[in-house]
Amino acid sequence: MRRVVSLYLPSWPTDRLRRSGSCAAPSDEPLATVAQDGARRGLAGVDAAARRLGLSPGMSAAHAQALVPGLHLVPADPEAEAQALARLGLWCQRYAPIVALDPPDGLVIDITGAAHLHGGEAPLLADLAARLERSGITARLALADTPGCAWGLARFGAGGIVPPGGAADALAALPVAGLRLGSEAVRALQDVGLTRIGQLADKPRAALRLRFGPEILFRLDRALGREPEPLTALAAPETPRVALRFAEPVGARESLEGVVADLCARLVPELERRGLGARRLDLVFARVDRLDQAIRIGTARPSRDARHLARLLAERLPLVDPGFGIEEAVLAASRVEPLAERQISHGATHLVAGPQAPDLAALVDTLLVRLGAARVYRLAPVESDLPERAVRRVPALAAPLGAVWPADLPRPARLLAPPEPVMAMAEIPDAPPLFFVWRNTRHQIARADGPERVLGEWWVADAEADLARDYYRVETEAGERFWLFRDAPMAANGRWWLHGLGEA
Known part of the structure; x- marks a missing residue:
């Protein structure tokens, strides 16, 4: 089942200014951006301090300054805000391959099949929220089966996680504006007493369509998952990627395995040309109904072994729902590291310097794909007298830290x-x-x-x-x-x- 995160950034214009250092306003003083609309100057964005004082976007700048004399006003820059939002979206690809813009103040992240790499849905959301908070970005997150449901909960609800199949119950108490309707449609519904989505869902569809047109039902069906909602994923231009487009849609498991092998074989020469090895691969299948399916795998060390990478991706193929068929497949190395060439022979003679430690990278990669990163690790010693503090988890193939446990103080397994x-x-x-x-x-x-x-x-x-x-x-x-x-x-x-x- 599809799982989508809506990331709402209520103070994005002012957060961007403070993060870029282009605003000298102290963090505890109210800040707002102002835009010119003809002869009228209105607030385009406000920070949390200004919001607590009763200011909101759309308010006239003169009225806002009268209410809050110490308000700092900075000209709005929609183009810079959009560019910064796109950069944030590319950063969010650390959590899932498919991240789409939801301008002017949001992102949508399709985490289907990727949550296990972060310990599950709740740990993924907690980590994302914590990183944004540390970066000075105000955010509210909601996770649901559809982008529409997550959008409504992030902006008009308390956010959080909606269990699979729970979209209708989660939306029922939200105002009708939570369906992403225009202001005119919201006013028309409110005029007849329809203020909540639950009320709207209980009304006869034919009467709603006749009175209000098809847009309201279309938005409702998208929020409930009755109508598909495709996402246009962001793509960094410098990311190594290859693509295959098919004359006829494919969907059989054997066909997809062949596609994976072909894509890996095409990607490896590009990685070799750049002197890189893949640490994370994202494979996105474009379905004919535009509901893309994505899988992600990670490696413990940089790799350019096409067969090994193809085997790891094939482990995740059971999570792919081809629907009515897949018309394009795109493989991207979304995380790479330098990988130098290594000479293993001289002429016809293989040079072996001595006993070689077994290479566990392939085994660790397979376990990472099957079990998730949180379950694959090793223990390293820490300087501490208390046993419970004397160990910590490190990546399975992390280099030795030099510390060892005392040989004369044996510890239990x-x-x-x-x-x-x-x-x-x-x-x-x-x-x-x-x-x-x-x-x-x-x-x-x-x-x-x-x-x-x-x-x-x-x-x-x-x-x-x-x-x-x-x-x-x-x-x-x-x-x-x-x-x-x-x-x-x-x-x-x-x-x-x-x-x-x-x-x-």
Whole structure:
């Protein structure tokens, strides 16, 4: 099912000015852009501070200055705003291949088949919102099955995520302006008491068409997914890309696999000419009904291996709905890195300097495509006394950082986050327990080693100044190995916790 994000930028003209450094107005003082319309000067854009003071686009500049004497006014520049919006759209292609302009203050991102690369829909939206906020861009995001539904929720609702199939319920309470209708159509509906989309959806269609014309029903059907809504995707001119156009529409899986192989074979020479390797590929299928389908794959290292790239793309083909047929396919290397040529032989003799480490890039790429980037990683050591802080996730093929865990302080193969409480009993202070009960199961201890005293990091948090744990490595009579600790001496009624399983 199609999933689309509407990105609404209510303060885009003023946000652009502040980001470009061309406006000297302090960030906490109201700012607006002004445009000349004949003899009238009106506000074209306002920032959050001006909006809180009651200003809005369309208000006359004289009225606005009378209401807010300290208002900063800057001439509007629609052309520069459009160019900046296009650049922001190209940046948003980090999230999905299909990003379309929604001028003058928005973008539409078709994330169908791409959300898994960012941990899911909610993490994708959270990351996008956080990055925009850090960049000083005010934004409201909504995710739905259709561009129309997402547009209405972003501008007239609270934004957020609409579950698949929930467009009708999400739109019902929105004003009719949320259907992207003109002001005249909105006034005509309001004159007869139709102020909400839910009211409009319940009325007989024939009567609505007869009284208001076809436009209102057309917008409603697009918002509900009854009518297709194609998007015109942005494309950076410098991006390496190749395309295939077909005399007859294709749709069979075998045909698409052949198309993928052909496109990869055509793209690799272009990458070689530029000295680049692909880190991310976007494959967009243009359907005959203009509802494009896109898939995306990433690689752990720059690659120009056509067969390998084609295999990765083929893994994603089951997500493609060809509809009534595909008439064009475009493959773009949307993220590239320099990749130098490598000499592997001299004459007829292959030179081998010694044992070669296995190249895991192909395996990692396959796992990335199947599982998503969030699930493919390795653990690297971090300088910390507390076990839960002594590791961090890094990319699977990241270069070694130089740090290693101490060989004389073995750690379990798996840490529990957070540690789980257990009931345990020890005979004497500082002695390991005789047994412990975890998840209603009693474990009799046969061997133990410890204690290992771990103190809190007072330079990180004041609350850890008195933290002390005594860790024990234990083996049960059944041969299972655990990592237990007591959070205070026995005399202080310390509690027992299970922190790790197995042994590294």
